[in-house]
C-alpha cells in the first residue's frame with residue numbers, strides 16, 4: 570500500500586529531434602516501459618486519486634497526463650523536419666498490443682486541451698507553422714477510446730502569442746494574471762462547456778497553464794465553483810508526488826523535459842519519490 574500518487578506529464582508537441590532528450594513522444598514510450606519494468610502501476614488519474622483517498626493505492630502508482638492538446642496526443646503525424654511521428658495514444662496502443670505493459674496497469678492518458686478554437690487556430694499560425702496541430706476533431710474519439718480522457722487546460726492558456734486573451738488588461742504570458750471572477754468564468758467555465766460540447770464529456774480536471782495560478786483562482790474560485798462545474802481537482806507543475814494532504818486545487822506533478830531528461834534521470838526520479 571502506498572500513500573502517494575505520482576502524476577507525470579509530457580508535451581506531445583515537443584518534437585525537436587528523434588532522440589529521447591528532444592522528443593517527448595520517444596520519451597513517453599521509453600518511460601512507460603521503464604515504469605512497467607520497475608514495478609510501477611499505471612492508473613487513471615481519477616481512480617488513482619480516489620484510491621489514494623481510500624488508502625487503497627498500490628505501491629508505486631502513477632497517472633499519465635499530457636498538456637496542450639496537440640494532435641500528437643492522439644494520432645500519428647508527418648513532422649516536417651523530424652519525419653513520421655507516432656503520437657502518445659498510438660504508442661500506448663503499440664505497447665499494449667506487443668505485451669510490453671503488464672495486466673496490472675489501467676492506462677488512461679489525461680489530455681489537457683486548450684478549449685478556444687480561435688486560440689488554437691491562432692497558435693497554430695503563429696507558433697507551430699500552420700501545420701494544423703491543434704484541431705478538436707479527435708476529442709470525441711479520444712474519449713471513446715478507453716485509453717484517453719480529454720480534460721481542460723483553460724480557454725486560451727492566456728498565451729503570449731495571442732493578440733487578445735480573456736485577461737482584463739490583455740496582459741498575457743502567465744496564468745497568475747487570471748485573477749478576477751470574469752476572467753475565471755471564461756478560462757474555467759467557458760472552457761469546460763466548450764470541451765464538453767466538442768468532446769462529448771465534461772472535463773473532470775483542470776491543469777493550470779504554465780502550472781501557474783493566482784491566489785484568487787486557487788483559493789477562492791475553484792474551491793467555491795469547481796465541484797458544481799464537475800471538476801475533481803486542479804493540477805499545478807510543482808514537482809512532488811500527491812499525498813492525502815495535497816491541496817485539491819493545486820495537485821503537484823512532474824514534467825518531462827524539466828524534471829527528467831533521460832531514462833536514467835527518470836529512474837532516479839522514481840527511486841527518489843518511492844523512498
Ligand SMILES: [Zn+2]
Nearest residue numbers: 636637778779
Ligand atoms: Zn500548457
